[in-house]
Amino acid sequence: MAGGYVGPSTAVAGLPQGTVWENLKCFIICLLVSIATFQYGFDTGIINGFQAMQGFLRVFGVPAASPPNTYVIQTTFQQLITSLLQLGLIIASAIMGPFSRYLGRKAGFIVASVLSLIAITIQELVTSQGPIYFARLLLGIANGMYVNLVVLYVSEASPSHLRGAFVAAYQAFNSGGGLIGSIINNAFKNDLTKHSYQYQLIILYIVPVWLIIYSFYLPESPRWLATRERNDAAHRALTRLRGTALNPEQINIELDSIKEAIRIEKEIESTANFFDIFKGTDLRRTILCCAATTLHAASGINFLVGYGTVFFQVAGETNAFVDTIILQTCGLVGALMGPFVARMFGRKTILIFGFSFTSATMFIVALLSTLSIHTNPAAGKSLVAMVRSIHASCATWIYHQL
Numbered sequence: 001m002a003g004g005y006v007g008p009s010t011a012v013a014g015l016p017q018g019t020v021w022e023n024l025k026c027f028i029i030c031l032l033v034s035i036a037t038f039q040y041g042f043d044t045g046i047i048n049g050f051q052a053m054q055g056f057l058r059v060f061g062v063p064a065a066s067p068p069n070t071y072v073i074q075t076t077f078q079q080l081i082t083s084l085l086q087l088g089l090i091i092a093s094a095i096m097g098p099f100s101r102y103l104g105r106k107a108g109f110i111v112a113s114v115l116s117l118i119a120i121t122i123q124e125l126v127t128s129q130g131p132i133y134f135a136r137l138l139l140g141i142a143n144g145m146y147v148n149l150v151v152l153y154v155s156e157a158s159p160s161h162l163r164g165a166f167v168a169a170y171q172a173f174n175s176g177g178g179l180i181g182s183i184i185n186n187a188f189k190n191d192l193t194k195h196s197y198q199y200q201l202i203i204l205y206i207v208p209v210w211l212i213i214y215s216f217y218l219p220e221s222p223r224w225l226a227t228r229e230r231n232d233a234a235h236r237a238l239t240r241l242r243g244t245a246l247n248p249e250q251i252n253i254e255l256d257s258i259k260e261a262i263r264i265e266k267e268i269e270s271t272a273n274f275f276d277i278f279k280g281t282d283l284r285r286t287i288l289c290c291a292a293t294t295l296h297a298a299s300g301i302n303f304l305v306g307y308g309t310v311f312f313q314v315a316g317e318t319n320a321f322v323d324t325i326i327l328q329t330c331g332l333v334g335a336l337m338g339p340f341v342a343r344m345f346g347r348k349t350i351l352i353f354g355f356s357f358t359s360a361t362m363f364i365v366a367l368l369s370t371l372s373i374h375t376n377p378a379a380g381k382s383l384v385a386m387v388r389s390i391h392a393s394c395a396t397w398i399y400h401q402l
Contacts (some may be wrong), residue, residue, distance in 0.1 A: 045181025087139015
């Protein structure tokens with residue numbers, strides 16, 4: 001990722017290995033930034049439930065054949081409101097490199113927040129499908145910018161020996177947003193008016209409004225400032241971030257290590273090109289990274305997050321919204337456990353266990369799906385149980401984050 005932090009650890013730089021408590025000020029600053037990813041989790045959580053809510057379907061759905069006076073979602077609309085968000089994430093990831101290199105992290109949060117406010121307002125006001133497609137794409141770009149910027153900022157602002165713990169917080173906010181979204185979905189499931197989804201969309205305003213205000217007080221990334229050769233500003237930002245954890249001399253040492261890392265990176269960039277990732281030992285790294293990321297998506301997690309509630313209804317569950325809450329709870333527990341489990345057993349062990357358990361439960365899901373889940377309630381309930389297991393095993397796989 002362009003502009004990401006590359007540099008020595010604090011141990012190499014001769015700096016103290018302070019605890020999270022000793023770096024509490026920096027942790028709080030990074031935690032408040034990580035709230036940005038709450039929006040992505042909350043949005044996917046409520047959109048998941050909208051597809052099964054009659055209040056939303058009376059506006060954007062079509063009449064069902066049976067039972068009478070009920071509505072269902074059209075397949076194309078159902079696919080696009082989720083996939084366009086993912087497309088926006090891809091676009092954001094592609095543009096974030098040059099964008100963050102020249103405009104910085106704080107400006108990025110403001111731009112993403114403005115895009116988010118526009119997208120939310122469109123979804124709040126319109127009653128036709130066309131503008132919703134544009135709004136979902138725009139919100140996807142905003143969410144993609146949030147996710148990339150949070151990882152960038154926290155990686156560059158946090159002490160290197162605590163970076164893993166600080167960055168892991170964003171996943172907890174993401175999963176927590178999904179859980180809260182599913183709980184609010186459940187509260188509005190019986191409301192047959194359009195307020196059932198409009199009130200939920202209003203909550204999305206919280207994150208962009210907060211980030212616009214917070215960005216004016218947020219210290220800019222010291223590394224980005226040093227990259228732009230704004231060394232005095234980088235020193236002031238680093239001083240604010242470290243608080244009392246480092247004395248002035250130690251702050252100078254860390255800033256010098258950042259500038260040295262930038263110098264080395266520029267030297268490497270002058271002799272390297274994009275196709276080097278397909279040569280020598282870098283080819284193996286490229287294949288492993290692409291395989292890990294691709295297989296994570298192939299685990300089925302996006303299907304569960306995007307269409308879980310409707311899936312549970314099809315499986316014959318009478319409490320599909322409650323099942324979604326359980327599903328999101330599994331995800332949050334897995335996200336919170338992930339960093340600690342990975343430290344105990346290692347990334348590779350978590351990777352193998354997560355995929356093995358996910359694969360086994362997927363085979364069971366396939367088997368149960370061949371049964372008539374509409375006429376066999378026990379098969380449907382077993383199917384739901386297996387899906388919960390899939391989500392829990394996916395959530396514990398934090399290899400892609402670390």
